[in-house]
Amino acid sequence: MIEGLEEILTPGWSGRRIPKACILGLGLIGGSWAGALHLSGWEVFAVDREKASLDEAVSRGWVQAGWTEMPQFLEVDLVVLALPLQVLAKGFDQLVGRIPKGAIVTDVGSIKTEICRQALIIGSVDFYFVGGHPMAGSERSGFGVSDPNLFRGYPYVLTPEADCPQQVVKKLVEVVQGFGAVVVFREPIVHDVEVAMVSHLPHLLAVALTLAAQDASQGGGAALELAGRSFRELTRIADSSPGMWKEIIVRNSDAILGGLTLWEQRIKELKECLQQGDGEAIAEAFRKAHAVRGCLT
Numbered sequence: 001m002i003e004g005l006e007e008i009l010t011p012g013w014s015g016r017r018i019p020k021a022c023i024l025g026l027g028l029i030g031g032s033w034a035g036a037l038h039l040s041g042w043e044v045f046a047v048d049r050e051k052a053s054l055d056e057a058v059s060r061g062w063v064q065a066g067w068t069e070m071p072q073f074l075e076v077d078l079v080v081l082a083l084p085l086q087v088l089a090k091g092f093d094q095l096v097g098r099i100p101k102g103a104i105v106t107d108v109g110s111i112k113t114e115i116c117r118q119a120l121i122i123g124s125v126d127f128y129f130v131g132g133h134p135m136a137g138s139e140r141s142g143f144g145v146s147d148p149n150l151f152r153g154y155p156y157v158l159t160p161e162a163d164c165p166q167q168v169v170k171k172l173v174e175v176v177q178g179f180g181a182v183v184v185f186r187e188p189i190v191h192d193v194e195v196a197m198v199s200h201l202p203h204l205l206a207v208a209l210t211l212a213a214q215d216a217s218q219g220g221g222a223a224l225e226l227a228g229r230s231f232r233e234l235t236r237i238a239d240s241s242p243g244m245w246k247e248i249i250v251r252n253s254d255a256i257l258g259g260l261t262l263w264e265q266r267i268k269e270l271k272e273c274l275q276q277g278d279g280e281a282i283a284e285a286f287r288k289a290h291a292v293r294g295c296l297t
Helices: 027-038 052-060 084-096 113-122 165-177 188-221 227-237 242-251 255-276 278-295
Strands: 020-024 043-047 065-067 078-080 103-107 127-134 155-160 182-185
Touching: 020 027, 027 043, 027 052, 027 065, 027 078, 052 065, 078 084, 084 103, 084 113, 084 242, 103 113, 103 165, 113 188, 127 165, 127 188, 155 165, 155 188, 165 182, 188 227, 188 242, 188 255, 242 255, 255 278
Parallel strands: 020 043, 020 078, 043 065, 078 103, 103 127, 155 182
Antiparallel strands: 127 155
16 A cells, blocks of 8 residues: 555545546547446446446446436546547536545546646646546547457556646556556647647548548549558548547647648658659658657557
């Protein structure tokens, strides 16, 4: 037991009872959190406006009970805010006075600067907030496609504030690592810049490539009829939720625009190689890209 843990955290964190969690929002990520916590031995509860999702979560055995409206009080140790970005602030509002002193709250939002700022504004002395973002997902959405192993093997970013007690951060790290995820720490603003390049920008590029292929097909080439594995894999994420990605891209637009500038410069260089017929320069670009991808774990 961590020294002093009983004084700052709820009983489930120190082993005095089975740990309990509540997931707010049973979409792909929230549902996967519910399943992963269940497999880790937690008692899990959920709040979601879709009763069908709650019923399915209960039938799978991942959730003990669920509500379509926020209860007056949740006797839990952990709350996971898995809500759409545009309503996350309301999620913070709903927690004030409704969870025990010493509970830990985390989120799964794709941008962190705005969310962490909201948490500080609405923040309470009664619970601890640690921002989070799993770098795992799917072009599909909804509880029906949630998977307890979704996070396994992928980075999971945590963005704790400097004054957050280390005991708190350590306990959340242990939970996430228990899912098989690889915990990575970032400052919120750094997270937003980096994730713009490796997550948000790829979604825009997938959309652009898909639409460009359609344009080529309209010219009489019927390019889409020839689409094989490479095109399908590159454009898979263009099938992602338009409503969700509208919010993400607009809210992180500055960082994404910076990423687009870098990408445009690389495209310009490759275009110049083509115009000059410089095959060796193109081959060298491939070699450099191979080396960069070799750094992926």
